[in-house]
Amino acid sequence: MFRQVTTRLLRSAKSRAFSSEAPAPSAGESAFAEKWRKLTPNIDPPRTPSSYMSPRPPTPSTIPTKLTVNLALPYSSSLSSKEVDMIIVPATTGQMGVLPGHVATIAELKPGIMSVHEGNDVTKYFISSGFAFIHPNSYADIVAVEAVPIDQIDPAAVQKGLAEFNQKLTSASTDLEKAEAQIGVDVHSALNAALTG
Structure with missing residues (x-):
């Protein structure tokens, strides 16, 4: 079963061309929209990101300067x-x-x-x-x-936060408390390194 699904996905990916233009709705999307409208005529079918995102510019033939x-x-x-x-x-x-x-x-x-x-x-x-x-x-x-x-980061607040999270890490009793404290230590250590280095 897994192999059939994977093969089907790979085939559909190979047949889909990558482009900077918004893709036209596929036959599957159109069929889905038709069924949706029959079952729920008062609610519009859901939209995919490609229906409201503006397309990216195409890849240029030469490397841009910016x-x-x-x-x-x-x-x-x-x-x-x-x-x-x-x-x-x-x-x-x-x-x-x-x-x-x-x-x-x-x-x-x-x-x-x-x-x-x-x-x-x-x-x-x-x-x-x-x-x-x-x-x-x-x-x-x-x-x-x-x-x-x-330039908007307060070095004193960073030092205070680092000390607080180190204290929480040493006194943590559960895995959740340790994980939360470790995240705080990692972020404040990175902030401290950014300010001093």
Whole structure:
């Protein structure tokens, strides 16, 4: 059974062309919408992300001179279609530099510094965690849980938080308390390293 499902998924993935244009609804989607309208005529069928997202520009034939960056947080968008020379993100595998023309990549982010380079100007953000989506058309989408410009972080509050979470870690009695305290220690240690290094 698993093999049949996997084979079917692979066949459908192979037949689907990757494009920067919004895909037309497939026969399956149209059939689903027809059945939906028969069963629930007063409610519109659910929409997929491709029906409301604007398509990405196509991959250029030559490498662009700028990288377009989007930094999205759950509550705001810090950078939106900002053209820069380079970004450096704190991936779990190490610091990752991204230039225009970078190969398509998805990287998990760890607590650390993301630096945005525009000529001689460098803006640094502390990122708690998230993902970096690097697209072949020189677009980079950084989706983070939290991101703060480094100059807005209070070093005294970081030291206090690090001490508190170290105390919680030593006094934790359950696995949940230990895990929560360890996350606090990791984030505050990364914040401290960002401020001092």
